[in-house]
Amino acid sequence: MIVSPKIRGFICTTSHPDGCAANVQEQINFVKSHPKIENGPKNVLVIGASAGYGLASRIVPAFGSGANTLGVFFEKPGTETRSGSAGWYNSAAFEKAATAEGLFAKSLNGDAFSHELKKQAVDIIKNEMGGKVDLIVYSLASPRRTDPDTGEVFKSVLKTTGGDYTNKTLNTDKGEVSEVTIGAATEEEIADTVKVMGGADWELWIDALADADCLAEGVKTVAYSYIGPKLTWPIYTDGTIGCAKKDCERASAAIHAKLSESLGGCAYVSVNKALVTQASSAIPVVPLYISILYKEMKAKGIHEGCIEQIQRLMADRLYSGDLQLDEDGRIRVDDWEMRDDVQASIAAAWENISNDNFNELADFQGYRDDFLKLFGFGLNGVDYEADTDTATAPPSLAE
Numbered sequence: 398m399i400v401s402p403k404i405r406g407f408i409c410t411t412s413h414p415d416g417c418a419a420n421v422q423e424q425i426n427f428v429k430s431h432p433k434i435e436n437g438p439k440n441v442l443v444i445g446a447s448a449g450y451g452l453a454s455r456i457v458p459a460f461g462s463g464a465n466t467l468g469v470f471f472e473k474p475g476t477e478t479r480s481g482s483a484g485w486y487n488s489a490a491f492e493k494a495a496t497a498e499g500l501f502a503k504s505l506n507g508d509a510f511s512h513e514l515k516k517q518a519v520d521i522i523k524n525e526m527g528g529k530v531d532l533i534v535y536s537l538a539s540p541r542r543t544d545p546d547t548g549e550v551f552k553s554v555l556k557t558t559g560g561d562y563t564n565k566t567l568n569t570d571k572g573e574v575s576e577v578t579i580g581a582a583t584e585e586e587i588a589d590t591v592k593v594m595g596g597a598d599w600e601l602w603i604d605a606l607a608d609a610d611c612l613a614e615g616v617k618t619v620a621y622s623y624i625g626p627k628l629t630w631p632i633y634t635d636g637t638i639g640c641a642k643k644d645c646e647r648a649s650a651a652i653h654a655k656l657s658e659s660l661g662g663c664a665y666v667s668v669n670k671a672l673v674t675q676a677s678s679a680i681p682v683v684p685l686y687i688s689i690l691y692k693e694m695k696a697k698g699i700h701e702g703c704i705e706q707i708q709r710l711m712a713d714r715l716y717s718g719d720l721q722l723d724e725d726g727r728i729r730v731d732d733w734e735m736r737d738d739v740q741a742s743i744a745a746a747w748e749n750i751s752n753d754n755f756n757e758l759a760d761f762q763g764y765r766d767d768f769l770k771l772f773g774f775g776l777n778g779v780d781y782e783a784d785t786d787t788a789t790a791p792p793s794l795a796e
């Protein structure tokens with residue numbers, strides 16, 4: 398069928414299989430244009446592997462280090478008459494490209510928070526991946542989590558933990574700057590957000606893998622976080638999501654202690670750059686900040702997408718012997734975003750930005766292009782007038 402974008406607020410309800418494949422191929426080409434990662438990972442589990450940072454975290458080890466990968470995600474398959482989700486098509490393209498190069502690549506589509514999915518992952522690692530993984534990337538972004546023991550469902554909210562907070566925001570549908578007021582969360586909402594986006598499930602994954610003896614000597618694990626500048630702190634770092642990210646740091650220290658003692662392994666939180674992904678486009682204020690950030694970083698020649706960020710994380714930090722940790726023990730690949738000159742320009746633009754000067758001060762076109770690209774639209778070399786196979790599936794998940 399012919400697929401075109403159908404945007405509803407901050408999501409696009411359709412995705413293009415060939416466009417997603419072209420997007421994945423661009424990322425593979427980027428990784429291949431870099432030297433192989435010396436002593437890189439060989440058997441990798443990526444949780445949240447189908448889009449954004451997790452997809453890049455699957456592509457870099459596979460094509461930069463010849464790694465076998467098991468990817469876990471929650472995506473919607475397509476049919477002959479209805480398009481599936483972008484992550485489904487990304488994973489189809491990834492698996493095909495990886496297996497074409499002789500790499501093992503399998504995927505699990507389901508709820509990563511459940512015990513059942515962890516057990517399925519353990520079975521694949523034991524029976525098909527030589528028994529052990531040496532890198533686990535935790536890159537989930539989810540609005541809800543079902544507690545695997547009690548069945549209780551927790552929902553995350555994007556609210557402040559202080560009082561109401563009013564700032565500029567961007568209506569990404571209309572391309573208009575307006576004001577938004579974000580309310581304060583209740584104690585229960587804060588606790589629920591930590592349950593969903595905090596580090597508890599990362600710990601459960603590592604425990605499940607350790608209990609099944611699936612962790613290699615020297616195993617590494619990493620989860621992703623964001624800090625950003627003060628202007629977004631009320632909604633991000635000091636907001637409900639920031640509380641969850643602090644809990645990831647707690648989990649990182651706990652996992653690190655266990656792994657270093659038993660296997661000479663390690664766990665880190667990596668603080669990454671703000672980028673357009675399905676998860677970040679849902680956060681108020683942040684898309685306007687990202688549009689200005691893109692403008693400044695492109696002007697300075699230091700703009701990066703997910704694949705550039707993860708290439709740098711793996712090649713220049715995790716496997717370089719020089720982690721360059723900050724004072725809180727975190728890896729920082731948001732270093733270029735947080736450069737003083739970049740942040741000073743953004744602060745000045747933020748102060749002055751309005752509908753009148755929006756296109757001068759922000760790269761909204763870049764934001765829109767990246768947003769559409771997430772769903773496989775706007776890629777060079779793809780014929781969007783032609784029929785595309787919406788029933789295509791990752792080979793390991795094909796019926």
Ligand code: NAI
Nearest residue numbers: 445447449450470471509538539621622623671672674676
């Ligand atoms: P994304 O929306 O692009 O990808 C989320 C992934 O999680 C997808 O693979 C999806 O299938 C999977 N997923 C969601 N719920 C699931 C479930 N129940 N079971 C299995 N898989 C599930 O998100 P993005 O932006 O790449 O975020 C990944 C991590 O990076 C998050 O922890 C986020 O906070 C962090 N991060 C994101 C930044 C950004 O600007 N986008 C910046 C810094 C950190």
